[in-house]
Amino acid sequence: xxxxxxxxxxxxxxxxxxxxxxxxxxxxxxxxxxxxxxxxxxxxxxxxxxxxxxxxxxxxxxxxxxxxxxxxxxxxxxxxxxxxxxxxxxxxxxxxxxxxxxxxxxxxxxxxxxxxxxxxxxxxxxxxxxxxxxxxxxxxxxxxxxxxxxxxxxxxxxxxxxxxxxxxxxxxxxxxxxxxxxxxxxxxxxxxxxxxxxxxxxxxxxxxxxxxxxxxxxxxxxxxxxxxxxxxxxxxxxxxxxxxxxxxxxxxxxxxxxxxxxxxxxxxxxxxxxxxxxxxxxxxxxxxxxxxxxxxxxxxxxxxxxxxxxxxxxxxxxxxxxxxxxxxxxx
Amino acid sequence: xxxxxxxxxxxxxxxxxxxxxxxxxxxxxxxxxxxxxxxxxxxxxxxxxxxxxxxxxxxxxxxxxxxxxxxxxxxxxxxxxxxxxxxxxxxxxxxxxxxxxxxxxxxxxxxxxxxxxxxxxxxxxxxxxxxxxxxxxxxxxxxxxxxxxxxxxxxxxxxxxxxxxxxxxxxxxxxxxxxxxxxxxxxxxxxxxxxxxxxxxxxxxxxxxxxxxxxxxxxxxxxxxxxxxxxxxxxxxxxxxxxxxxxxxxxxxxxxxxxxxxxxxxxxxxxxxxxxxxxxxxxxxxxxxxxxxxxxxxxxxxxxxxxxxxxxxxxxxxxxxxxx
Ligand SMILES: Nc1ncnc2c1ncn2[C@@H]1O[C@H](COP(=O)(O)OP(=O)(O)O)[C@@H](O)[C@H]1O
Ligand SMILES: Nc1ncnc2c1ncn2[C@@H]1O[C@H](COP(=O)(O)OP(=O)(O)O)[C@@H](O)[C@H]1O
Ligand SMILES: [Mg+2]
Ligand SMILES: [Mg+2]
Numbered sequence: 001x002x003x004x005x006x007x008x009x010x011x012x013x014x015x016x017x018x019x020x021x022x023x024x025x026x027x028x029x030x031x032x033x034x035x036x037x038x039x040x041x042x043x044x045x046x047x048x049x050x051x052x053x054x055x056x057x058x059x060x061x062x063x064x065x066x067x068x069x070x071x072x073x074x075x076x077x078x079x080x081x082x083x084x085x086x087x088x089x090x091x092x093x094x095x096x097x098x099x100x101x102x103x104x105x106x107x108x109x110x111x112x113x114x115x116x117x118x119x120x121x122x123x124x125x126x127x128x129x130x131x132x133x134x135x136x137x138x139x140x141x142x143x144x145x146x147x148x149x150x151x152x153x154x155x156x157x158x159x160x161x162x163x164x165x166x167x168x169x170x171x172x173x174x175x176x177x178x179x180x181x182x183x184x185x186x187x188x189x190x191x192x193x194x195x196x197x198x199x200x201x202x203x204x205x206x207x208x209x210x211x212x213x214x215x216x217x218x219x220x221x222x223x224x225x226x227x228x229x230x231x232x233x234x235x236x237x238x239x240x241x242x243x244x245x246x247x248x249x250x251x252x253x254x255x256x257x258x259x260x261x262x263x264x265x266x267x268x269x270x271x272x273x274x275x276x277x278x279x280x281x282x283x284x285x286x287x288x289x290x291x292x293x294x295x296x297x298x299x300x301x302x303x304x305x306x307x308x309x310x311x312x313x314x315x316x317x318x319x320x321x322x323x324x325x326x327x328x329x330x331x
Numbered sequence: 332x333x334x335x336x337x338x339x340x341x342x343x344x345x346x347x348x349x350x351x352x353x354x355x356x357x358x359x360x361x362x363x364x365x366x367x368x369x370x371x372x373x374x375x376x377x378x379x380x381x382x383x384x385x386x387x388x389x390x391x392x393x394x395x396x397x398x399x400x401x402x403x404x405x406x407x408x409x410x411x412x413x414x415x416x417x418x419x420x421x422x423x424x425x426x427x428x429x430x431x432x433x434x435x436x437x438x439x440x441x442x443x444x445x446x447x448x449x450x451x452x453x454x455x456x457x458x459x460x461x462x463x464x465x466x467x468x469x470x471x472x473x474x475x476x477x478x479x480x481x482x483x484x485x486x487x488x489x490x491x492x493x494x495x496x497x498x499x500x501x502x503x504x505x506x507x508x509x510x511x512x513x514x515x516x517x518x519x520x521x522x523x524x525x526x527x528x529x530x531x532x533x534x535x536x537x538x539x540x541x542x543x544x545x546x547x548x549x550x551x552x553x554x555x556x557x558x559x560x561x562x563x564x565x566x567x568x569x570x571x572x573x574x575x576x577x578x579x580x581x582x583x584x585x586x587x588x589x590x591x592x593x594x595x596x597x598x599x600x601x602x603x604x605x606x607x608x609x610x611x612x613x614x615x616x617x618x619x620x621x622x623x624x625x626x627x628x629x630x631x632x633x634x635x636x637x638x639x640x641x642x643x644x645x646x647x648x649x650x651x652x653x654x655x
Contacts (some may be wrong), residue, residue, distance in 0.1 A: 031527040035435060043518035043519065043520065043521075044518055123358065137528035158609040160609060161609070163591070188381035188382055188545065188604045188610075189381070189545070189547075189586060189589040189590060190381065190585055190586065190589045191381075192589065192591075193588075193589035193606075194606075195592075196591065215518065216591070217519075217521070217593060218590065218591030218592065218593050219591055220595075220596040221591060221592060221593050221594060222592065222595075223592040224595070228604075241595040242595050242596055244593070245593070245595045246596075255520060256519055256520060258521075259519050259520045259522070260519060260593070261522070261523065261526070261546075261549050261552045262548055262593060263546045263547065263548045263575060263587070263590060265548070265550060265551075265552050267552060267555075267571070267572065268550075269552075271523045271526055271530070271552075272523065273520055273521070273522075273523030273524035273525070273527060274520035274523075274524075277488045277491065278488075278518070278520075
């Protein structure tokens with residue numbers, strides 16, 4: 001394993017609400033290695049977006065980062081000033097792509113101008129150079145006739161094309177890391193395939209490391225080298241995508257795979273959902289948050305939060321069952 | 332063979348859009364353009380296609396929530412577009428709909444009890460007590476306790492709201508239930524719960540389903556037959572297993588190929604390729620075959636004439652010149 005590019009340790013982000021403290025991200029640690037794609041997967045509300053926003057320090061009150069370290073290029077991002085974050089990190093060393101391109105693009109400016117601005121701000125380029133670079137970027141992300149589209153406004157573009165524009169803006173500063181939060185969730189499948197193809201191409205071509213957030217295990221399988229599975233604000237399982245898909249070890253991860261409906265399922269195969277609903281992480285009872293839905297729940301699960309135990313290779317599992325029966329060494 | 336429960340023929344819905352300028356001819360959006368199919372009692376027909384292809388329009392037409400431009404909708408032998416008001420009222424009880432967003436059928440300002448009993452009140456069925464009893468009974472069937480009657484939709488998760496909407500849809504003992512993306516907004520683990528519930532209910536109450544979804548895996552698992560829509564046109568229809576094994580329309584093929592594989596070892600990152608381009612506008616759809624602008628196999632004829640939907644054997648219907 002090479003030296004990680006980004007190292008998140010014990011991250012805690014909470015929202016202080018009237019009804020109590022909502023622990024959106026609760027003691028999450030992970031590492032992103034250069035050139036690799038880390039997929040973060042989990043159901044809605046599990047803390048994926050707040051994890052991404054925390055890395056960029058974009059959590060607004062009543063949310064607060066309450067603990068942990070986010071090490072990137074020899075510094076802890078939590079120690080930087082707001083001005084340093086804005087100048088050196090956001091949209092510079094770390095590019096961002098969010099689910100809804102409409103909220104991330106300014107509707108009143110032509111898309112080319114918005115990309116040129118990023119180039120100008122982060123690369124000390126002249127206006128003319130920025131314009132040329134913006135056109136080049138629009139071409140790179142597969143927008144036909146980029147010179148002609150430079151002056152078009154976001155509403156002139158389809159959903160898929162807007163997502164391409166956003167990708168162009170995110171890679172304009174040649175970032176070390178790209179954080180993409182559900183970049184294809186709002187798109188139709190044929191357009192999703194285009195965008196995932198493009199992201200994969202760019203990622204390989206520039207060797208950019210990527211944090212890819214999705215609730216779709218198919219997207220993870222297609223794109224990710226490593227995976228982190230989140231449940232109720234915690235990372236419950238981590239490992240290489242191949243290991244986790246072949247041998248999911250946390251009962252929640254196993255349940256996710258069991259409940260998936262696959263194209264090659266026989267029409268008579270039994271549907272195997274996980275019973276119950278995920279909890280809202282306010283005033284959670286002690287112990288493992290998955291316990292009420294877990295078919296293997298034991299007494300200890302209601303007492304102690306299982307810690308994320310290291311296993312073979314990159315694999316880590318936060319489950320008392322896994323710690324009771326150490327996994328056989330990976331073959 | 333018994334006659335179909337539902338027969339739809341040449342169903343068309345054109346929306347006339349507001350004029351941009353006063354002397355312009357009004358634009359016409361062809362949301363659904365001549366769709367025909369039949370649905371046997373107890374069967375589930377799946378309808379797939381990308382957003383904007385006309386799925387919801389079709390659902391609303393079938394339920395008579397929307398007036399068709401043209402076409403025929405026959406439910407249980409009665410022509411719904413040519414029947415008396417009282418007959419229509421009776422037919423309406425036979426059909427219910429469950430939407431993707433449960434808040435389309437559950438009023439956020441009304442208690443669950445009021446929402447679930449509302450269809451029975453509308454059709455003047457039973458006394459107040461009987462309606463509440465029936466609501467409690469159906470809530471139990473979908474896995475919810477009687478205590479939920481006094482609560483409001485926002486107190487429930489998406490999956491629970493969907494259970495409540497399903498209970499509401501069943502209060503009138505419908506025969507046909509139109510399910511418009513009923514699990515699309517739900518998380519994976521909850522999606523399987525709701526699908527399982529729908530399968531159980533179908534058996535228990537002999538329901539016929541028209542199941543609309545943009546998720547091919549779900550449609551294949553859930554529906555005996557599948558219809559594929561593209562820009563308001565039916566492009567392929569056949570038994571689901573066969574459709575996925577040997578799709579004949581290039582659009583169906585593309586939809587299947589675009590589904591990300593679940594095998595990380597088989598992945599060839601970046602090789603996942605969608606179709607070229609975007610879905611064209613339904614205001615001025617392409618001439619000839621509507622899919623020809625994105626089709627990898629297009630021929631000269633495809634931009635000239637519209638391929639008819641023909642049966643290539645065994646009830647497999649496809650609208651493509653490659654198969655004719
Ligand atoms: N601005 C906010 N105010 C209050 N709670 C929030 C806010 N943003 C997120 N949360 C809560 O934090 C938890 C994690 O949310 P999020 O990270 O958005 O989940 P995911 O992206 O996995 O769907 C959820 O319970 C969510 O309701
Ligand atoms: N009331 C309406 N007025 C004008 N256009 C409409 C209306 N309802 C739907 N449409 C258009 O009809 C087409 C089909 O829409 P819809 O049936 O909702 O598609 P789907 O459910 O497959 O996503 C779309 O182009 C949509 O914009
Ligand atoms: Mg999110
Ligand atoms: Mg729809």
